[in-house]
Amino acid sequence: MVPVTSLMIPVLVSAAFVFVASSVIHMALKYHNSDFSRLPDEDGALEAFRKMAVPAGDYFAPYAGSTEAMKTPEHQAKMAKGPIVGMTISAGGSMNMGASLIQWFIYCAVISFFSAYVTGAVLGPEAHYLAVFRVSGTVAFMGYAMALPQQSIWFKRSWATTGKSMFDGLLYSLLTAGAFGWLWP
Numbered sequence: 001m002v003p004v005t006s007l008m009i010p011v012l013v014s015a016a017f018v019f020v021a022s023s024v025i026h027m028a029l030k031y032h033n034s035d036f037s038r039l040p041d042e043d044g045a046l047e048a049f050r051k052m053a054v055p056a057g058d059y060f061a062p063y064a065g066s067t068e069a070m071k072t073p074e075h076q077a078k079m080a081k082g083p084i085v086g087m088t089i090s091a092g093g094s095m096n097m098g099a100s101l102i103q104w105f106i107y108c109a110v111i112s113f114f115s116a117y118v119t120g121a122v123l124g125p126e127a128h129y130l131a132v133f134r135v136s137g138t139v140a141f142m143g144y145a146m147a148l149p150q151q152s153i154w155f156k157r158s159w160a161t162t163g164k165s166m167f168d169g170l171l172y173s174l175l176t177a178g179a180f181g182w183l184w185p
Helices: 004-029 042-052 073-081 097-122 129-144 149-155 159-183
Strands: 057-061 085-089
Touching (some): 004 097, 004 159, 097 159
């Protein structure tokens, strides 16, 4: 067993590797540019949301509120008529990339921390590179990628978008595994 406190260097290095890789993916490779589409009447839709004064939050329409309400003929008719919408509304103003990037790095560090915890619990000091790589990479992949399909299953997010994000998760987990294998005590 290796205490997680002795794995803080691999935690931070792997989080930094993932942070840089995600920047390259989103700024240089740009294969995520097709994840979202423009609304046919974007200005009209945004004006409609402004007029309704929709506060920031997550929304689903038609919204039933309970399983009993989902069974009513009125709700069933709305669902059949469509469209069905799941959306997130954010407040106006400029997007604060600094805060988002800080949160992303913390998230990467948390996934690396759990990779360290599990790998340290399973393997001892001086474990072979491949064993460290396999365990830490599996845990990191679970953290970065395995929860993403539920968005496609339940909220109909494009499977292509989910697949691209899971591919990113695979790359991030390989970087995490490499850092842990390289820096394992």
